[in-house]
Structures are given as structure tokens and as C-alpha cells.
Amino acid sequence: MTKRGAPRGNKNATGNKGGRAPAGNKNALGNKGGAAPVGNRNAVTTGEYESLYMDVLSDNEKEIYENLDTSSVFQIDENIRLLSIRERRMLMRLNEIVSGMTEKERAVVKELHKKKIPVKGRSNEKQLMIKQELLVETEVKEKEYRKIDDILKIEDALTRIQDKKLRAIKLKNELGLED
Incomplete structure (x- = not known):
């Protein structure tokens, strides 16, 4: 079993008592609670689990939301189409990463x-510097x-998206909704 913590004699945290930042420290000014600002999209990497809320939708997206058909046939078709678009975007992202690999x-x-x-200067004069x-x-x-980690993340997410798409197609077939 390995010991936790810094090695004996390590001076990296000398003077650090933990807890809050020292008085007068302006590094996190305006950052309440140490979290990212509301609506921050830093954690969105593949787009698979992106959270959507009404207050952050664009006007165009709100209009689409309000005019959506909620019938099961339409919803399954819509789901298949959106999964296909998401799949294509992920493949494009993957291609972009692979082409930029060095x-x-x-x-x-x-x-x-x-x-x-x-x-x-003249040969008889002192040389100037x-x-x-x-x-x-x-x-x-x-x-x-190598950007192999990014590639593996997207490939895993792509596999999950393709699985969802396959399940939606099977559901449509089982319900007899095929055209």
C-alpha cells in the first residue's frame, strides 16, 4: 500500500493553511461559489449529453419547440433524423481531429x-560599436x-448514438409505422 500525500521534506505547500484565498486576492473576483458562470459550455465535448433549458434556447429554437408534433410516428421519425444529424456531426468532428493529428x-x-x-568606418579610425x-x-x-483521447471519446459517444438510432428504427418497425 502506498502512502498518500507529498514525499517527506516537500516544501510545495509551505504557508498554505487551506480554505479560502488570502485576504486581498483578486484571482476569483466575481466568481461566486467557485463554479463556472451559468450557461457555460466548457464541459460540452461531444454534444451527446448537453443540457437544454427553455431560458437558454434561441428564438428560433423556441419556435421549433412550440410547433413540434408530438405524435409517436412523427417523434420516432424526428428522433431518427436528429440522431442521423448528430451522428454526422460527430463523424465530421472525428475527421477534423484525425486530419489535424501530428x-x-x-x-x-x-x-x-x-x-x-x-x-x-575609415581604416585609420577606431571601430564603432x-x-x-x-x-x-x-x-x-x-x-x-496525439489527440487519441479525443478520438476515443467521440468514437464511444458515436457508438452510443448509433445504438440509440438502431433502437428507434426497431421501435418504428415493431409499431408497424414503417411507410
Whole structure:
């Protein structure tokens, strides 16, 4: 069994008593309760479980909502169509990620540095040195990176969507609603 916590002698949290931020800290100003603002969509990754509420629907979506036909035939057909659109969007997202995959990503950091450059004059005069700012490459980082996690998430969600679509088609067939 491994011990929990930091290794013996670790000084990373020295002076940290836990709890609230120190007095005068403005980092979370306006953020009540430490949560994201209402309506924040940061957690929407695949769109499969996105929450929809009347107060956040656009005017166009509200109009569609109010004019929806609730008959079982229409609902099953609508469900199949929407699942097909969702499936297509997910496939497009997947294609976009796969096409943008790279084996290596390279980051080059360049900084302005002052450098003394000699200025040519007459041969019998003392050589002048002028300070000039030059853009110099200071750091090159190369890391291997693959977006495999994003691909796997979307593929899992896509499988669930396709399963829902298949169940809707089976339900339509069982109810004898086939055209």
C-alpha cells in the first residue's frame, strides 16, 4: 500500500493553511461559489449529453419547440433524423481531429536581445560599436502529441448514438409505422 500525500521534506505547500484565498486576492473576483458562470459550455465535448433549458434556447429554437408534433410516428421519425444529424456531426468532428493529428509539435521561442555590432568606418579610425536589437531563437521545444483521447471519446459517444438510432428504427418497425 502506498502512502498518500507529498514525499517527506516537500516544501510545495509551505504557508498554505487551506480554505479560502488570502485576504486581498483578486484571482476569483466575481466568481461566486467557485463554479463556472451559468450557461457555460466548457464541459460540452461531444454534444451527446448537453443540457437544454427553455431560458437558454434561441428564438428560433423556441419556435421549433412550440410547433413540434408530438405524435409517436412523427417523434420516432424526428428522433431518427436528429440522431442521423448528430451522428454526422460527430463523424465530421472525428475527421477534423484525425486530419489535424501530428506526430510532433514544435514550439520555437524567440526573444529580442541587444547585441553590439561593429560599424565599418575609415581604416585609420577606431571601430564603432552600435547596440542593435535582434530577434534570437532562445528555446526550441518539440513534443510528441496525439489527440487519441479525443478520438476515443467521440468514437464511444458515436457508438452510443448509433445504438440509440438502431433502437428507434426497431421501435418504428415493431409499431408497424414503417411507410
